[in-house]
Amino acid sequence: MPYELFYWDGLQGRGEFIRLALEDAGADYRDVVREPGGMDRMMSCLKGADGGAVPPFAPPFLKDGERIVSHVANILHYLAPKLALVPDDETLRLDALGLQLTITDFVAEVHDTHHPISTADYYEDQMEEAKARTTAFLKHRVPKFIGYFDRLLASSDDRQAKGEERHAIGRSFTYVDLSIFQIAEGLGYAFPRAMADFDRLYPNVAALRDEVRQRPRIAAYLASDRRLAFNESGIFRHYPELDRDPD
């Protein structure tokens, strides 16, 4: 039975972190809301009417048979052993989940660059505050988060010295690497001016991003119509007035 991913149609959003894992593994899955009647099914699940003791708080969530798993990091933690996207080792699984939760925090901060005051209001109603928040985000938060991942990739098993691939977790390619790829791509889309020096400042993240782009199943996915383009309904939005040259 295929995995069933439930997430809003029309944007990459948080669902994209799950899609990348499913696509990289060549897993059999359905993107339910993109099918006829899918939105009704998602709403039914959110109301707790579709089985499962705990209705999800919000998309994305995953159905695997009758089991429902919610939140990106939880879904990836659950799926990764089945998709061979995490080592079969408890310590490394916990390391991966911890790293994914750092990505979760970063994604929330990316979202708030364009919605710093209220998700119930339009971006256009909080543009001034968005400009201030984005300025602080680009100055302080991107270096803190992406610098952390860059150091992590640089240090992992001295792979850089050996010219080997960089991985967040030990010697194995994991879902964390796919998520780092996604935030690198998203930052480049949202803030092309501010990220002009990205590859120089964060060479290990940039190298990982480029390696992930070339993975056969990921390359096929990115070229397919299943990969929606980044757009201004998603987490990473390109509003030129928020972008800026580096200090």
Added chain:
Amino acid sequence: MPYELFYWDGLQGRGEFIRLALEDAGADYRDVVREPGGMDRMMSCLKGADGGAVPPFAPPFLKDGERIVSHVANILHYLAPKLALVPDDETLRLDALGLQLTITDFVAEVHDTHHPISTADYYEDQMEEAKARTTAFLKHRVPKFIGYFDRLLASSDDRQAKGEERHAIGRSFTYVDLSIFQIAEGLGYAFPRAMADFDRLYPNVAALRDEVRQRPRIAAYLASDRRLAFNESGIFRHYPELDRDPD
């Protein structure tokens, strides 16, 4: 060997969700930064100098022997089976982790009520934006999150009808219940005016909060000097100018 919790001293903060689980279980643990030399040890771990393949991004993190686990939800997911604070069932463990991640999201939103623009600036430099964000938070986000938990507690095994205790996960008391207690207490501290109707609006959360207060080990902990008072260094801060009567 006792568990070692690493978190900033002087505030409850995110570390408190871990303390509550350790205290409720009567676990042997050390609050490292409150000991002589503890801050240096925490900083050493954050720099990756204290063992562990993946240095934590930020406190809190937990050391269990040589193993390091970071992020509140990950730490609780790891500890709970050892502390008998989650059922021995994979589906229920995933349900608990999903709920804890909803709490993680809520806690981040609470933090941003007083720091909507930048964590690098003082609250006093973003008071106007904090007022706007808090207004939206109290109007939209508290009802969405706390209403969700209230419905969850109401529906769990029809316990309400039987006059039994309410639990987030099935028939068992879990770490999620302790975390719901903490956010209920925190909201009451930060926004006493806005939460005047809390117990009427969210009777199941309020009942759970009161039940948790009475658990013997929690009652002893709350009366001890290990439980710091809420204060304006933490996540839940009482700034009277941000509080407001309900609409």
